[in-house]
Amino acid sequence: MKKLLMTAAAAALALAATAMNASAADKLKVGFIYLGPVGDLGWTYMHEVARQALVKELGDKIETTYLENVNEGPDSERSIVQLARTGHQLIFTTSFGYMDPTVKVAKQFPKVKFEHATGYKRAENLGTYSGRFYEGRYIQGVIAAKMSKTGTLGYIGSFPIPEVISGINATMLGAQSVNPNIKVKIIWVNTWFDPGKEADAAKALADQGADVLMQHTDSPAAMQVAQQRGIYAFGQDSDMIKFGPKSQLTAIVNNWGPYYIKQTKAVLAGTWKSEDTWDGLKEKMVVMAPYTNMPDDVKALAQKTEAGIIDGSIVPFKCPVLGQDGKPIECKGGTHLDAGQILGMNFYVKGVDEKFPSK
């Protein structure tokens, strides 16, 4: 029933979008498909911030449209087609679950350029882009291990998919570089967005002795719990310092704006090519929020780690990476794990005591 509703809502939104954009034929029309509401303060919000940056930069040459609350999976196809049909020449589909529908629509509209976030399927007119969020997670691990008194970190996971797993592993590798005996408690909430449940999970972790919380879900609920309990936490997707002025250590901020501006300029100049972009701290697609609520030596260490990742002297998944059983994982990238191993990560590193999900 909920799915049906979402479909109806998406269809209604799509209709509204067409009505709004009937004019201005000479400007380049750029479309965006969003997973959540633009006000989620998380994933979708940061794409919206980037869209606004794009408008600010190229507003006189382009016109943008966005559709929010578009359900992942086959339902999204309608919305993407809608944008393609209404003259949008560049369309950003901003969630992993839009992958197959985007591929399908890209085939139907060979002249339209598509950009799909966090996916791996490409075509002549379909490029992909994502951020190396695990780099930020590694820094958070270093900070967390320094700040934790109980030696136990709390991790709220959304779904056990490779991106989230690689985040947990990067955090642990960073934390182990400070404290080899660090422990992590993981709770999977099996949703990206449910503030109440995220808060409950945060409370459960705090009740069981975790004193630094990290999350891979989208709302600031966990940050707020940390603030109430007087423990520490990291923001997710956006700077959440407002919700935890005494708790936020830093946050991984998704910074899509420069990429959107670059790709749109390429389309305007006729130089756009289908590419696979996977940028991190160095290219500023992943940005760390200010380091707050920590002593100066921890702050210095965090900054040093960040600088090290940027200049390449610190590599989060540097071989040997040990699996849960203590045996080294095959090292396909020479000195570090290769992109495929990180993007498809299906193991926990040594030091995570939980059982690996679905294996």
Place this chain on the structure above:
Amino acid sequence: MLIVEAIILSVIAASTPLLLAAAGELVVERSGVLNLGVEGMMIMGAACGFAGAYLSGSTFVGALCGIAAGVALAFVFAVLTLGLAVNQVAAGLALTILGTGLSGLIGAGFVGQKIVPAPHLYIPWLSDIPVAGKILFAQDGFVYFSVLLVVGIWWFLYRTRGGLILRAVGDSHTSAHALGYPVLKIRLLAVLFGGGCAGLAGAFLPLAYTPFFIPGMTAGRGWIALALVVFSSWLPGRLVAGAYLFGAVTILQLHAQALGLGIPSQLMTALPYLATVIVLVIISRARGSAGSVAPASLGTVFVPDR
């Protein structure tokens, strides 16, 4: 704080919005109306409740705004289904879509704002009893009200003439009409009452549970409340059991995960639903045919003869 105490406090917080919304819907359905718009009324209650509390600085005003928003949306539903005799299922679904959109619009200016969470009301010396004191006598107003609400509903339905009439309307609107009872008026009041409860349940989320507003923050709780009404077989006592069981299993599975028991998290996430359905079905079976069944006129349109 003892861990048991912490768990029980979390369980109460997780169960309260479900109980509030489901209690209201139970009365609505007892009058023979099926309002599937609980989720929409809840999210409206959340948006308006937060707006009210933010602007006035008072949780109480916020709660009243939440109730008012739920009642207002329920009134739209009543006009459609009672006044114009529109299909109740379609109108209820439309109400959810409307509420979701409208709440996003109303709440847009309040996203990212903060308020002081609802105060916990301490009762002198009773609150100081170890463990039980904190659990029973130091909750916020919503929790006390939810308990009073269900007791009140039980008393109304089974101990008053008004409740008897309401149940009669839900079981056979034609008979009730023939006896001279104002079927549509009774149903209107029930629908508005249900809307108020759903609005209050929604307001609980940004006012007490997670003190901020984000569009879509009800995250399906309205649908769970609807299901609880059915599985409680329209009995207030079982509704309390169902809501608290659901809340308890939700919280316990999170703690079980943090302990690292190695049970697949997907199964754990499904557990509250499974446990609640199974237990309530077993209770219904155990009571045999004496158990209550759906109000006979539930979901059917009533157009009085002229």
